[in-house]
Amino acid sequence: MNLNPDWIVGFVDGEGCFYVGVYAHPEMKTSYQVLPEFRVVQHERDIQVLYALKRFFRCGVVRRSGEDRYELCICKLSCLQEVVTFFERHPLKTKKNADFKKFARIVRWMAEGRHLTTEGLIDILETVRTMNRADREKVEETLLQLKVQSGQRDSPPQVEISGTR
Amino acid sequence: MNLNPDWIVGFVDGEGCFYVGVYAHPEMKTSYQVLPEFRVVQHERDIQVLYALKRFFRCGVVRRSGEDRYELCICKLSCLQEVVTFFERHPLKTKKNADFKKFARIVRWMAEGRHLTTEGLIDILETVRTMNRADREKVEETLLQLKVQSGQRDSPPQVEISGTR
Numbered sequence: 001m002n003l004n005p006d007w008i009v010g011f012v013d014g015e016g017c018f019y020v021g022v023y024a025h026p027e028m029k030t031s032y033q034v035l036p037e038f039r040v041v042q043h044e045r046d047i048q049v050l051y052a053l054k055r056f057f058r059c060g061v062v063r064r065s066g067e068d069r070y071e072l073c074i075c076k077l078s079c080l081q082e083v084v085t086f087f088e089r090h091p092l093k094t095k096k097n098a099d100f101k102k103f104a105r106i107v108r109w110m111a112e113g114r115h116l117t118t119e120g121l122i123d124i125l126e127t128v129r130t131m132n133r134a135d136r137e138k139v140e141e142t143l144l145q146l147k148v149q150s151g152q153r154d155s156p157p158q159v160e161i162s163g164t165r
Numbered sequence: 166m167n168l169n170p171d172w173i174v175g176f177v178d179g180e181g182c183f184y185v186g187v188y189a190h191p192e193m194k195t196s197y198q199v200l201p202e203f204r205v206v207q208h209e210r211d212i213q214v215l216y217a218l219k220r221f222f223r224c225g226v227v228r229r230s231g232e233d234r235y236e237l238c239i240c241k242l243s244c245l246q247e248v249v250t251f252f253e254r255h256p257l258k259t260k261k262n263a264d265f266k267k268f269a270r271i272v273r274w275m276a277e278g279r280h281l282t283t284e285g286l287i288d289i290l291e292t293v294r295t296m297n298r299a300d301r302e303k304v305e306e307t308l309l310q311l312k313v314q315s316g317q318r319d320s321p322p323q324v325e326i327s328g329t330r
Contacts, residue, residue: 001258006171007178013214014179045260049178052258093166093217095210 001052005090013094016040018103020128022142034115034124036107038074038083041065080107102127118150166217170255178259181205183268185293187307199280199289201272203239203248206230245272267292283315
């Protein structure tokens with residue numbers, strides 16, 4: 001199966017996902033790890049489309065994702081830089097493009113190593129919190145902890161704690 | 166927003182649906198009405214993509230489809246003939262193409278008026294029963310009734326009735 005750029009843009013406008021996960025990781029200096037992912041999920045009947053996309057981008061892994069679904073997942077930073085270059089050259093037409101632009105910014109910051117400093121990580125999370133698929137509650141909580149840690153903000157005041165009663 | 170054919174094929178490979186509904190309709194000679202539909206559903210944030218598709222095909226209606234979703238629905242026969250011509254010229258790459266080919270066959274049969282005869286309707290239902298989104302139980306039941314009506318088959322034998330106990 002040969003794919004052309006416009007078909008890929010249309011298909012990803014429908015089925016693609018640009019996601020940035022932020023996970024606690026005690027061995028990182030900042031205590032958090034940032035994992036951006038480009039994902040396309042399909043029913044197993046269309047697994048050959050995922051392999052065609054993998055061949056096109058020369059990147060990623062096709063793996064099971066639920067009972068009868070598979071996903072192509074591209075998460076290696078150098079590969080994501082290629083993906084970003086592609087979708088900057090061939091822009092998405094849906095509102096997914098707004099998320100993509102934030103994703104692209106984060107991938108660039110990571111290529112510069114900014115995710116390895118608390119300040120850079122705060123910038124990344126400030127961007128992630130506005131993305132469509134973000135787990136906002138978790139992102140806000142992590143942001144607060146990082147800001148306290150970096151001295152950008154005092155420890156949560158008493159009123160916030162009593163607010164949870 | 167300007168759409169090009171390859172983008173449309175990719176997007177419809179992801180988000181499009183070719184559906185053929187068969188509904189009881191006492192005023193039809195066959196007692197049934199066949200309604201093929203080409204549908205694309207989107208979150209309301211991307212309603213402009215549906216309008217762009219509507220402009221491209223110069224057909225269809227954009228309407229609400231659930232709480233925060235909208236759909237482009239093309240169901241007029243002359244419009245569906247245009248849609249069929251487009252996707253024959255620009256084939257889908259996913260397994261959705263198998264459903265599309267059956268859909269195209271049914272649209273052609275309807276243009277010839279075959280859905281207005283019991284024999285034609287049986288051919289249509291024999292095709293619909295193999296399509297991905299078909300309500301198989303309902304289609305089988307309708308097929309059985311039509312075959313009995315046309316004399317292609319006797320009334321359901323006793324053993325089938327007792328099988329439902």
